[in-house]
Amino acid sequence: MTDAAGLDADELRFADPDNPFLLDPDTEFASADSLPREAAESEAALLRAALREHDYRYYAENDPLIADRTYDRLFARLAELEDAFDLDTAESPTQRVGGTTLDELETVEHVVPMLSIDQSGEAADVRDFDERVRREVGGRDDGGGGDVEYTCEPKFDGLSVELVYEDGSFVQAATRGDGERGDDVTEQVRTIRSIPDRLGGDPPEFLAVRGEVYIPRDAFREHNRERVERGEEPFANPRNAAAGTLRQLDVDAVARRPLDCFCYDVLGWEDGGRDAPATQWEGLSILDDFGLKTNDRVELVGDVEDAVEYRNRLLEEREDLNYEIDGVVIKVNDLALCEELGTTARSYRWAFAYKFPARAEVTTITDVVVQVGRTGRLTPVALLDPVDVGGVTVSRATLHNPDEIDRLGVNVGDRVRVKRAGDVIPQVAEVVESRSDEPYAFPETCPVCGSAVERDGPLAFCTGGLACEAQAERAVVHYASRGGLDIEGLGEESVEQLREAGLVESLPDLYRLPDRRDELASLEGWGETSADNLVAEIEASREPPLSDFLAALGVPEVGGATARNLARQFGTVDAVRTASESELADVDDVGEIVAATVRDFFASEENAAVIDELLEFVSPREAETPDDADELDGLTFVFTGALSAPRSAAEDLVQRHGANATGSVSGNTDYLVVGENPGASKREDADANDVPTVDEGEFSALLREHGLVWPPDDEE
Structure with missing residues (x-):
């Protein structure tokens, strides 16, 4: 970090040396309410200039002038002034934080075509390129001797973009696209801090620049680490990450990604009193003067053999760089000669890429x-x-x-x-x-x-169980599955969507969805009807049979049959949670190993906290113990659709008399009871498993044969 001894004007790109917010700034600010408007405007202008300089020194030069915490205080002060006095502008550093969601990417035409570069991994092809160039030089009318200087630069493995500035202000960015037209990514690029929103120095009236957007290797590793830890697929390489990020419609998401950019070509220049740069080398120097980030590994060489040696040297140093490169680009330095050499339909005739061999194994x-x-x-x-x-x-x-x-x-x-x-x-x-x-x-x-x-x-x-975020999605999907509470509309894709939208991060959040119904309806692919259906399913699951609730929790080794045995043995969820290992082992189909697993699950403080919160919304119905009536012993019922009394009452009735009531149809199901507006999936499963389907009247008659009454009398 530069000390506070002072700065020369030629060291600065965006601020004057006497700007009070450059070196050792005082961050004890007067209250914004106490400032007259003129003083606030002056202070905001100084802060913008200083913050642009700090961004340049940090992101382009890797030589910060102040500590990160001090930068944050200056940034916060500018935001405070802009908010208090309505001073914010599109060029302010405070506007880089994103916050915009685009409907789609528009297509825009480039200032000049952005062509490809011929490439090869063979030195012989590079020398052939040099011979073609020198033949052109030697054949000119002025007889120019065939000597050619080249600029050599790393071939960045990122995404090419065109940046456009008018009167020094950033106005547009576009991807390369088909070379003639590209995607408009202006708002996305505006979040990249190494790309100034306003040029420093003395820029021309119009400037178009070609650059390469990339993600530094250390930032890429950290970003991939976070993705993997969250259970997401990591990006294959930094280039894919940069390209995917830049095309995101959610600009706020782009701002959170560590994008950077090297600038290396002047594509367009208009200025009444000044000529455009005459060489590639001069162009790079001018871009640097404007505060655009250029690469410090670019070299000017006298002949092709020096260019080959540059490539070989950079290949050896490749692993030490903090950005991915896959070769070097060799360009004719003289821009007038470049214009003479011209282009083919797809590539520049004055540039050649000498590729590195692929990393193998x-x-x-x-x-x-x-x-x-x-x-x-x-x-x-x-x-x-x-x-x-x-x-x-x-x-x-x-x-x-x-x-x-x-x-x-x-x-x-x-x-x-x-x-x-x-x-x-x-x-x-x-x-x-x-x-x-x-x-x-x-x-x-x-x-x-x-x-x-x-x-x-x-x-x-991980012993975190239900409280671990990485396991939360699986837990919610299982809870809502047929093996759980059979909440239709909550498959893997929908749960993932709800989690990404911040609507469901844990099991109890399912029961907060009815209060967020409008947010649910606004999600892509949902709408009013889908949201209402899901809310109805969730509300219907608030009083599940104890066996279904135990199965839905996803206790390791506890499937539907074991959950029913536990429910019958203990009767209440509290009794199951507090049962000792020996008490659990006495239950049919449990045994010592499963008993230890169940005890550990409920003894976990993390799981206990989630279950306690869940029970604020859900009231599992108590199960009758084995000594109760057994008129329906051995039968298994599944209910779908609306009955004349709550479906939960039907489930409770058959369970009280020895039967099982499950949420899904299988080969072990004896009857599917179908009410009004039933779901199609259970009827299809019944047909596939040859399970008898009965309507409510037939169900009532079946119960009468066993001395039972449905629907229940009001007095029951």
Whole structure:
């Protein structure tokens, strides 16, 4: 960080040396309410200029002038002034935080065509390119000797964009697209802090620049780590991440991604009193003067052999760079000569890309991330420098389990050989070069929820259960499934959508959905009818049979049959939760192993907290004990549609007299009782399993044969 000794004017791009917010700024501000408007406007202007300079020094020069905390205070002060005096403008640094959602990406025409570059990984092809260029030079009328200077720069593995400035203000950005037209990504690019919203120095009236949007490797690794820990698929490589991010319609989501940009070509220049730069090298220098980020590895060389040597040197240094490159770009330096050389239909004749060989099988582990699966199992995943394995680019590989890490002796930084098991799943096969003193230390707590990690042989599991965010989606899907409470409309895709929308993060949140019905209806693919149907299903699940509730909780080893046995044995949910291991083991179809699992599940503080909250919304119906009436013993009923009395009353009645009432039809079902407006899926399952279907009248007659009454008398 630069000290407070002072700054020369030629060191600055956006602010004057005497700007009070550049070095060691005073962040004890007077109340905005006490300022006259003129003073607020002046202070805001100084803050904008200073913040632009700080952004440039931090993101483009990697040489910050102030601490992050101080920057945050200056930023907050500017936002305060703009809000208090209505001073915000589109060019303000405060407008980079996103917040806009676009309906779609418009298509815009480029200032000049953005063409491709011919490329090869062979030095002979590079020399052929040089010979063609020198023949053109030698054949000119002025007899120019055939000597050619080249600029050499890294070939960034990102997404090309066109940036347009008018009178120094950023007005448009577009992807390369088909070369003639591209997607308008102005609002997305506006969030990238290395791209100034207003140019410094003395820019021309009109400037169009070509740049490459990318994600730095360290930021990419951290972003992928977060995705894997959340159970999401990581991006395959930084380029895919950058391209996918830039095309997002949710600009706020773009602002949260660590995008950056190198600028390297002047595409358009209009200025009445000044000529455009005459060389590539001069153009890069001018872009830097304007505060646009350029790359410090660009070199000016005298001939093609120097260009080949530059590429070989950069190949050796490739792993030390904080951005992905896949070769170098060699350009004729003289822009007048470039214009003479012209273009083909698809590429520039004055530039050539000398590619690197693909990384093959051996690569470096950049990080180890522990992924928490839906069952709580922890799987270590190695994040890799992208490598070609059998023609597929791989950036992650499984390490299977803690024992496999110990067997391989692998850790971050090691060079490893990667293979694709069965030509599908990438895995680390062996350590080629160890760069660590000991194997990776497997965490003792869950990286998502912080709960203790338990080992079961070679496997590791999070003990967070229902409280672990990584397991929450699985828990909600199971709770609503046919094996749970059979809440129609809550499959995997819909639960994932509800979680992403922030509507359902845990089981109790299901019962808060009726109060958020309008938000639910506004989701893509839902609408009023779907929202009302789901709310009705949720409301109908508030008083489930105890057996269904126990099965819905997803207690390990407890399916429908075991849940029914537990319900009959203990009668209430509290009795099941507080039962001892020996009491549980006495239940039919339980045994010692399952009893220990059930006891551990309910003894977990995390699970207990979620269940306590869930029971504020749900009241499982008490089950009768085995000594009760058994007129319907051995029968299994499933109910669908509306009956003349609550469906829960029918379920309760048959269970009180020895039958089972389940939420889904199977081969073990004896009767499907169909009321009004039934769901189609249960009738289809009944047909598929040859299960008799009876209407409410037939159900009532069946019960009368056993001395029972349906619908129940009002006095019952």
